[in-house]
Amino acid sequence: xxxxxxxxxxxxxxxxxxxxxxxxxxxxxxxxxxxxxxxxxxxxxxxxxxxxxxxxxxxxxxxxxxxxxxxxxxxxxxxxxxxxxxxxxxxxxxxxxxxxxxxxxxxxxxxxxxxxxxxxxxxxxxxxxxxxxxxxxxxxxxxxxxxxxxxxxxxxxxxxxxxxxxxxxxxxxxxxxxxxxxxxxxxxxxxxxxxxxxxxxxxxxxxxxxxxxxxxxxxxxxxxxxxxxxxxxxxxxxxxxxxxxxxxxxxxxxxxxxxxxxxxxxxxxxxxxxxxxxxxxxxxxxxxxxxxxxxxxxxxxxxxxxxxxxxxxxxxxxxxxxxx
Amino acid sequence: xxxxxxxxxxxxxxxxxxxxxxxxxxxxxxxxxxxxxxxxxxxxxxxxxxxxxxxxxxxxxxxxxxxxxxxxxxxxxxxxxxxxxxxxxxxxxxxxxxxxxxxxxxxxxxxxxxxxxxxxxxxxxxxxxxxxxxxxxxxxxxxxxxxxxxxxxxxxxxxxxxxxxxxxxxxxxxxxxxxxxxxxxxxxxxxxxxxxxxxxxxxxxxxxxxxxxxxxxxxxxxxxxxxxxxxxxx
Amino acid sequence: xxxxxxxxxxxxxxxxxxxxxxxxxxxxxxxxxxxxxxxxxxxxxxxxxxxxxxxxxxxxxxxxxxxxxxxxxxxxxxxxxxxxxxxxxxxxxxxxxxxxxxxxxxxxxxxxxxxxxxxxxxxxxxxxxxxxxxxxxxxxxxxxxxxxxxxxxxxxxxxxxxxxxxxxxxxxxxxxxxxxxxxxxxxxxxxxxxxxxxxxxxxxxxxxxxxxxxxxxxxxxxxxxxxxxxxxxxxxxxxxxxxxxxxxxxxxxxxxxxxxxxxxxxxxxxxxxxxxxxxxxxxx
Numbered sequence: 048x049x050x051x052x053x054x055x056x057x058x059x060x061x062x063x064x065x066x067x068x069x070x071x072x073x074x075x076x077x078x079x080x081x082x083x084x085x086x087x088x089x090x091x092x093x094x095x096x097x098x099x100x101x102x103x104x105x106x107x108x109x110x111x112x113x114x115x116x117x118x119x120x121x122x123x124x125x126x127x128x129x130x131x132x133x134x135x136x137x138x139x140x141x142x143x144x145x146x147x148x149x150x151x152x153x154x155x156x157x158x159x160x161x162x163x164x165x166x167x168x169x170x171x172x173x174x175x176x177x178x179x180x181x182x183x184x185x186x187x188x189x190x191x192x193x194x195x196x197x198x199x200x201x202x203x204x205x206x207x208x209x210x211x212x213x214x215x216x217x218x219x220x221x222x223x224x225x226x227x228x229x230x231x232x233x234x235x236x237x238x239x240x241x242x243x244x245x246x247x248x249x250x251x252x253x254x255x256x257x258x259x260x261x262x263x264x265x266x267x268x269x270x271x272x273x274x275x276x277x278x279x280x281x282x283x284x285x286x287x288x289x290x291x292x293x294x295x296x297x298x299x300x301x302x303x304x305x306x307x308x309x310x311x312x313x314x315x316x317x318x319x320x321x322x323x324x325x326x327x328x329x330x331x332x333x334x335x336x337x338x339x340x341x342x343x344x345x346x347x348x349x350x351x352x353x354x355x356x357x358x359x360x361x362x363x364x365x366x367x368x369x370x371x
Numbered sequence: 372x373x374x375x376x377x378x379x380x381x382x383x384x385x386x387x388x389x390x391x392x393x394x395x396x397x398x399x400x401x402x403x404x405x406x407x408x409x410x411x412x413x414x415x416x417x418x419x420x421x422x423x424x425x426x427x428x429x430x431x432x433x434x435x436x437x438x439x440x441x442x443x444x445x446x447x448x449x450x451x452x453x454x455x456x457x458x459x460x461x462x463x464x465x466x467x468x469x470x471x472x473x474x475x476x477x478x479x480x481x482x483x484x485x486x487x488x489x490x491x492x493x494x495x496x497x498x499x500x501x502x503x504x505x506x507x508x509x510x511x512x513x514x515x516x517x518x519x520x521x522x523x524x525x526x527x528x529x530x531x532x533x534x535x536x537x538x539x540x541x542x543x544x545x546x547x548x549x550x551x552x553x554x555x556x557x558x559x560x561x562x563x564x565x566x567x568x569x570x571x572x573x574x575x576x577x578x579x580x581x582x583x584x585x586x587x588x589x590x591x592x593x594x595x596x597x598x599x600x601x602x603x604x605x
Numbered sequence: 606x607x608x609x610x611x612x613x614x615x616x617x618x619x620x621x622x623x624x625x626x627x628x629x630x631x632x633x634x635x636x637x638x639x640x641x642x643x644x645x646x647x648x649x650x651x652x653x654x655x656x657x658x659x660x661x662x663x664x665x666x667x668x669x670x671x672x673x674x675x676x677x678x679x680x681x682x683x684x685x686x687x688x689x690x691x692x693x694x695x696x697x698x699x700x701x702x703x704x705x706x707x708x709x710x711x712x713x714x715x716x717x718x719x720x721x722x723x724x725x726x727x728x729x730x731x732x733x734x735x736x737x738x739x740x741x742x743x744x745x746x747x748x749x750x751x752x753x754x755x756x757x758x759x760x761x762x763x764x765x766x767x768x769x770x771x772x773x774x775x776x777x778x779x780x781x782x783x784x785x786x787x788x789x790x791x792x793x794x795x796x797x798x799x800x801x802x803x804x805x806x807x808x809x810x811x812x813x814x815x816x817x818x819x820x821x822x823x824x825x826x827x828x829x830x831x832x833x834x835x836x837x838x839x840x841x842x843x844x845x846x847x848x849x850x851x852x853x854x855x856x857x858x859x860x861x862x863x864x865x866x867x868x869x870x871x872x873x874x875x876x877x878x879x880x881x882x883x884x885x886x887x888x889x
Contacts, residue, residue: 103699105706150880159641162702163834164879170827171872178865290827294706301703335717335819342711349704350692419784441783451784459774470770474786478767522786 055225055308062309063218070207078206083319085213086275087299088312089220093267094296095305096227096260101157101240104261105293106165107268109172110140112288114269115276116176116183119191122200124182129201133273140269141262143168148261152254155243166290173289188283191276201277209278216274217312220267224308227263232256268296302348372397372557373418373449373526378427380417387413389581391427395526400548400558402568402575402589404598410581411561412454415530418559419451420444431526446474450524454531456515460504464495467503467514471521480523488517491550509540516547526557533564545571569593610860612739617856618849619741622749623810625848627829629759629841630803636776636839637796640690640701644709645804646826648685650716652678652808653817657725667729675805682801683794691793709822716819724816731813748810755806756845762799763841772796776839828855828868831875851875 069081094107117136121127127135147168150156156164177185194200203209227233235256238246247253276282285291295318303314318341325337373395380388387410395401403411416422418429420441429436436444445451450471459467468488472481489496492513498506503514512532519527529548533541541564548571552558562568569575569589577585577598585597592598631645642648652674659670689708693700731743763769771787772795782789815821832851836843851871858867 101699103702105702147876147880154880156879158698159702159838160834160879162699163641163830164876166827167831167872167875167879171869171876174865174869174872178863178869290823294710297703298707298710335714338714339711339718342707342714345707346689346704346711349700349707350689421780421783440788442786442788445784445786453781453784457778457781459777461777462770462774466770466774469767470774470785470787473767473771477786518785 051229052225055229056222059218059221059225059308063214066214070210075206078210080319080323082206082210082213082278084312084315085210085217086271086278087319088315089213089217090268090271090275091296091300091303091311091314092217092220092224092308093264093271095300095311096224096264096267098297098300099305100236100260102257102261103162103297104165104264105162105290105297106168106172107264107296108169108288108290108293109143109165110265110268111272111275111292111296112169112172112176112284113140113143114272115282115287116189118273119189119276119282120182122191123189128199129273129277130199133201133270133277136273137266137269140265144261144265145258148258149254152257157243166293169288169290169293173284176284176288183284186284188281190281193280202280213274213278216271220271221308221312223263223267227260228308232259236260298345302345372399372432373559374428374430375418376428376430378414378417378424378429380413380422380424380427382413382422386425387581388417388424391578391581391583393576393583393586395557395559397525397557398555399574400552400560400572402572403559403561403578404563404565404568404575405578407563408580409578411563411578412530413581414578415451415454415528415559415561418444419449419528421451445522445524446476448523448525449528450519450522450526451528452515452519452530452532455534456511458503458511458514458518460502462503463500464503464506464514465499467518468499468521471518474522477522481521484521484523488520491520491547492517507540508536509543512536512540512544513547516551520551520556524556526559527551529558529560531561531563533562533567541567565598608738610857612741613856613860614853615739615741616745617853619745619749620856621849621852622752623807624825624829624832624852625845626752626755626803626807626810627825628832628836628844628848629756630800630807631829631833632836632839632841632844633759633772633796633803634800635833636841637772638686638690638694638793639776639779640694640698641705641830641838642685642800643702643705643826643830644685644712644822645800646822646824646829647709647712648678648681648801648804649808649811649825650817650819650822651681651712652805653812653821654716654720654725656809656812657727657817661725661727667727671809674808675802678805678808679798679802682797682799682804685801686793686797690797691790709826713819713822720819722818722820724818726816727812729813742814744813748813751806751810755803759799759803759841768792768795828871831872835875835878 070078090111094104097104114133114136117139118129118132121132121135122129147164151161151164176183183189194202196203196205235246235251238251239253239256243253272287275287299314299318300311301314302317303312304310321341322337325340329336375391375393378388378391379386391414403414405411413422417424420436420439420443424437431447431449434447436447459470462470468485469481472478472484477484494510495513495517498510503511506514532544532548536544545567548558548560552571560568560572569592572589574586574588575592576583585592585595587595627645627649631642634640634642655674655677656670659665659673660667665673685708689704690701693704731747734741734743734746763773771782771792774785775782775789775792779789782792828851832847833844835851836845836847854871854874855867858870
């Protein structure tokens with residue numbers, strides 16, 4: 048396992064070193080985009096921990112929203128530092144994942160049904176946030192109280208600081224991805240994905256494996272949500288919870304390719320960079336043009352490139368030596 | 372009427388039929404026998420269009436059927452009574468018959484057609500509003516055959532009609548096959564039950580591991596030791 | 606009984622009618638083709654826009670515009686099947702879910718691009734009926750009645766016609782449909798057209814009561830899925846009943862708390878029920 052891990056982490060180390068130089072060479076604007084890509088890439092990677100084993104959740108918006116709201120709420124109303132607020136949010140998300148996951152897995156709620164239950168979950172989260180508008184600000188969103196540059200409040204007006212945080216989080220996410228990929232859990236989850244009954248019959252603790260990966264995925268997603276709201280200094284139920292963002296997460300992970308470590312991040316590049324490029328070239332006159340093209344491309348992806356961009360590249364690379 | 376020439380077919384990389392050729396003349400009853408796994412059902416599926424042959428030719432009344440999809444083959448006049456009956460369990464007996472008459476040419480004559488089928492199978496008339504899944508095995512076989520007859524076929528393919536049925540019922544089923552023959556249908560039966568099927572067919576082919584090993588009239592085959600060997604695996 | 610509670614119950618029943626129609630369409634598609642059109646509510650949204658533009662902009666009489674919308678969305682259903690669904694019919698179900706999910710996103714964005722995010726209303730004011738202290742809007746009553754007629758028509762179609770029987774049969778055993786002389790592809794296309802037509806009909810009924818905007822699908826889409834799953838995916842009768850159960854929760858919840866909380870209650874009810882009986886309330 049040691050050698051395997053080293054082999055996999057090598058490209059990650061290279062990528063990290065390259066990425067570490069970004070703040071030195073670019074403007075605030077590019078840095079902003081880079082932070083978004085890293086943070087969202089982290090979230091997409093968290094989702095793919097479940098997705099690659101057939102546990103397709105359309106409800107990660109709920110975990111994202113919990114992470115994004117809990118810490119600012121605790122900061123604004125109780126003065127609690129995000130260093131505590133964020134872990135609390137993560138724990139709440141994990142609790143929710145447990146509460147929903149345990150009965151689901153026990154009763155073999157899978158496939159379409161699982162997807163739709165999780166979808167309901169993300170809607171519940173969004174509707175609850177909106178209904179509690181006296182506390183959360185409802186659809187208008189809320190902002191954490193700004194105190195300028197502060198480690199205690201985890202607020203940094205200067206982008207390079209948050210870039211560093213985002214980079215660390217992103218690296219952490221990829222490392223976790225690799226751990227899940229090579230751990231013993233992986234073979235078990237693959238077996239479960241292929242035939243749950245057969246897996247149980249040979250002694251795999253289906254419930255434990257599924258719960259483990261679900262809790263991990265929920266925890267990381269919530270963490271990503273917390274970082275996002277902390278970075279933007281603004282949180283809004285439509286952008287960080289609900290079915291819309293849940294679908295966005297799923298698409299990005301799949302478009303980028305959830306069977307590869309960097310796949311979901313590539314999806315992040317796609318979901319962040321493409322709208323930006325379209326916005327720059329087409330201007331805000333054509334609101335919705337970017338998303339329309341994006342939506343069309345997604346459908347085309349599913350039909351023609353089900354293993355995502357990275358997967359497509361990988362299959363090209365695999366085919367090349369055979370040809371020569 | 373039906374002619375297969377050098378048909379080969381399989382599922383993915385698994386080949387089930389190798390170079391199979393056979394002929395069925397109008398009005399004949401032909402049997403295809405062989406042990407389990409010989410490829411008999413595959414043969415039926417190729418003829419009815421459920422499976423595409425990888426090579427060879429299939430023609431019916433002079434027309435080539437080789438590339439046609441299943442619903443066109445039914446149109447041409449071949450009806451397939453599938454293995455294990457494959458009834459629509461949640462539809463009534465009557466609805467099962469009705470769907471057998473889906474083809475426009477069959478729909479037009481639905482009333483007289485269904486009358487004829489009910490005359491052949493009076494028990495079904497009593498049970499016509501019952502859900503097909505609640506019938507006994509023998510009754511289900513009757514529905515399956517009736518359903519196939521609704522499309523006014525010229526030729527009937529029967530895939531293991533005795534499978535899973537009690538011996539008494541099996542007798543009834545074969546008596547039925549005999550009756551259908553008398554009505555003028557051409558029949559191709561695929562069966563494991565050697566003795567019974569040789570009683571009702573004129574000729575038969577022995578299929579073993581995807582190839583035709585033997586063919587002849589039922590009288591010839593009844594006493595042929597090769598057939599018994601094939602079944603015993605000697 | 607409190608008269609206003611009665612009013613809420615009645616309005617709940619009326620709402621249930623339209624939700625039932627939506628559930629029927631979704632269940633039909635799933636039962637026959639085995640695909641969930643996640644973008645179903647967005648097809649309804651397209652229908653609503655069609656009526657708005659034909660009636661309010663081009664001045665078509667409302668009935669004609671409605672009829673055109675039903676045909677239009679039926680056509681959209683066929684296109685959806687031809688272009689998006691049939692290439693991936695053999696794929697894993699998740700691919701199909703995502704493809705239609707992508708269409709949801711695409712249709713919402715396209716609508717935003719073409720029509721902007723403003724709320725549009727067709728400006729048709731139908732009378733309010735007074736029964737003692739209860740107020741019932743005529744448009745709601747009309748919607749309920751039409752939805753019921755649609756449901757009955759669908760029932761007759763499925764039970765009496767050859768196509769209808771074929772559609773029910775295909776849901777039970779796909780493989781042998783060819784042996785019946787049935788062209789599977791044709792059945793799928795017709796089903797897509799019928800499913801689309803039902804969505805179009807729902808659009809006609811909804812546009813009488815609500816404003817249309819690109820994201821209106823989110824108001825009734827998720828709840829329709831919940832209804833279908835509650836009744837058992839593909840189970841037409843189950844979905845029909847579940848629609849009224851859910852609409853009562855929303856109506857009564859709205860009476861005691863607020864309409865927002867009532868939706869939360871409805872979703873929580875769904876989740877709880879799924880965890881108790883995952884196959885749905887009425888699955889056989």
